[in-house]
Amino acid sequence: MDCASCGSKVDAAVRKLPGVTDVAVAVSSGVLKVQHGADFAGEGVLRQVRNLGYGVEVLAPLQPSAGSTMAPPGDDHRAASGPWWWTRKAKLTAACGVALVAAYIFGALFPAMERGAFLVALAVGLAPVGWRAITAARYGTPFSIEMLMTIAAVGAVFIGAAEEAAAVVLLFLVGEMLEGVAAGRARKSIQGLTDLVPKTALVEIDGQVSEVPAESLALGAVILVRPGDRVPADGDVVEGEGEIDEAPVTGESVPKRKMAGDPVFAGTINVGGVLRVRVTAAAADNTIARVVRLVEEAQESKSPTERFIDRFSTIYTPVVLVFGALVATVPPLMFGGAWSEWIYKGLAVLLIGCPCALVISTPAAIAAGLSAGARRGLLMKGGAVLETLGKITAVAFDKTGTLTSGKPIVTDIVADARTEGEVLSMAAALETGSSHPLALAILNRAKADGVSIPAASSARAIPGEGVEGTVSGAQVFLGSPQAVARRVGLSASQDAAIAGFNAEGKTVSVVVIDGQSAGFLAMRDEARPDATAGLARLEAMKIRAIMLTGDNRRTAEAVANGLGVEVRAELLPQDKQRIVKELQSEGLVVAKVGDGINDAPALAAADIGIAMGGGADVALETADAAVLHGRVQDVPDMIDLSRGVMGNIRQNITIALGLKAVFLVTTVIGVTGLWPAILADTGATVLVTANAMRLLRWRPK
DSSP states (O other): OSSSSHHHHHHHHHHTTTTTTEEOOOOETTTEEEEEEETTTTHHHHHHHHHHTTTEEEESSEEEEOOEEOOOOHHHHHHHHHHHHHHSHHHHHHHHHHHHHHHHOOOOOOOOGGHHHHHHHHHHHHHHHHHHHHHHEEETTTSHHHHHHHHHHHHHHTTTTTTHHHHHHHHHHHHHHHHHHHHHHHHHHHHHGGGGGGSSEEEETTEEEEEEEEOOOOOTEEEEEETTTTSSOOEEEEEEEEEOOOHHHOOOOSSSEEEETTEEEEEEEESSSSSSEOOOOOOSSHHHHHHHHHHHHHHSSOOOOHHHHHHHHHHHHHHHHHHHHHHHHHHHHOOOOOOOHHHHHHHHHHHHHHHHHHHHHHHHHHHHHHHHHTTTTTTESHHHHHHHHHTTEEEEEOIIIIIIISOOOOEEESSSSOHHHHHHHHHHHHHTTTTOHHHHHHHHHHHHHHHOOOOEEEEEETTTTTTEEEEEEEEEEEEEEHHHHTTTOOOHHHHHHHHHHTTOOOEEEEEEEETTEEEEEEEOOOTTTTTTHHHHHHHHHTOOEEEEOSSOOOHHHHHHHHHEEEEEEOOOOHHHHHHHHHHTTTTEEEEEOOSSSSTTHHHHHSEEEEESSSSHHHHSSSSSSETTTTTTTHHHOOOOOOOHHHEEEEHHHHHHHHHHHHHHHHTTTTTTOOHHHHHHHHHHHHHHHHHGGGGGGOOOO
């Protein structure tokens, strides 16, 4: 199947079968899903689809109590992955072309048999097309493109234009073949992601490493990923550290440093350091598999423009048939025109009116846009989402994990009685083994600075205050300024310094050694590196940006002031939802960007919900769209892609209808005939498809 009209014919035919309750046709992946009752006969579906001219085989078992899935047969799959000239359409086009050339030669050698030769050439190409037209009409699609083509070609034969009819059929087949090539290219652009995952993996069991098929990896298995290898499965690093190139999956150009506890994605490349990774997702559920599945499902979800074009084409095609009949009959009957001349013009009108280019103008652009976005980590659940994104006039961001990284870091170390290194070392010793975000921030800073971390003994947490223990023979306490003030007191200068850090939205932990304040650490969840640039782009696009956060007002304002963004703080989930609705009541089209969990009410209320984060299930399932590599820049990129796709669709519709209008006028006044008519249709189809395919080369700004 190459376009939406193919899917519509399959859908209409299968729905008529006994026991079928619902049908879903995925043109991009070539999969037909059938929901059915107990009186369902699976062989009937296979027969019905084959009658329409498509190959089909069972992909999932045909069971009376469940949904069934059919897919194109293996040879078609191999043809799709092989050269375009090995497809069925290419072979039919070549046969028709050879027959037409042979007819010209035979006609030149034996003029008396010229008409018969062209009729044979016409039959070679028209027989399959005509059969598809008749079958589609029998099964619910009487006004198909094939029907218009068949009527025009047969009519041309009756008025003595067999040569033109054969040539027109060949041009029609060439157009269909080129349409198939373009559709195949769009399909491969996203399905090619699956080739990023290696076929084998190195599994480590009891110290022994063996090579196994990647698809056989079980959850919890430990795999070895050497430098230069692609990661064969989603997982978490359990040992080792190194740079991972995530560009193949997320489009992120800078490799990311990974260490124990960090997630890695299937298909990414280990560019340095041996990693041991514990598998967290089966092959069918890894990041790339989910992305491919999501995009294929998204391509089935039609945009408002696409639905309008579909409705328009169902009216448009019968109108073209009626108009063609009027052109053929009214002038001869009422004005004494020559029957052969006006029937010829009427047939040309039918060819000009073929809705191929119009029908494919929107889905081709949307499929290419969804594929281009997915290859760069921008996932959108369907054409409606893609179209709405271009209309966004306000974006509401969550703070933690969205505008900020979601992981606090140590921003300042202030030493009093000891050196900065000693203050950090003592604090890290007490926090070793803790999974608290602030503890991890201290441990990561100590590791980054190369500070030695001594062992702590008798360490214990004191609820509401901090943690204490013995480190290198000294009694050490690490806790909040309030707890330290109660224990040993703080000087006026220390109080002033701590107040200054608090005003900047930073959390302060004080280190006390042997009853004396030794210094303190300031920590804050810092803004993402690209947040300022991303918000500036939204402002340049005349899109209002606002931060909605449940964090305290002082911290929120400190982050917002640094980013130059409007802020509302200390909000509950229902407050975020209320503010989104208030923005909508102002006439704004609102996108809500968050983590997909605590922002669920606001994500649901927004016109578009966008989830941030590296391919987590909730990011892919909760919102309307998701950004895999979690950059603020991805939001304006997504909006920019949407605007590009909608501009492309407008161009395609203009090309499709404009060419038809021009050739309709020239045909009626006698300037052009059947050849230019079919060239107008085929040419428009090729032009709009090629124009849509340009979107596959889209790159973020």
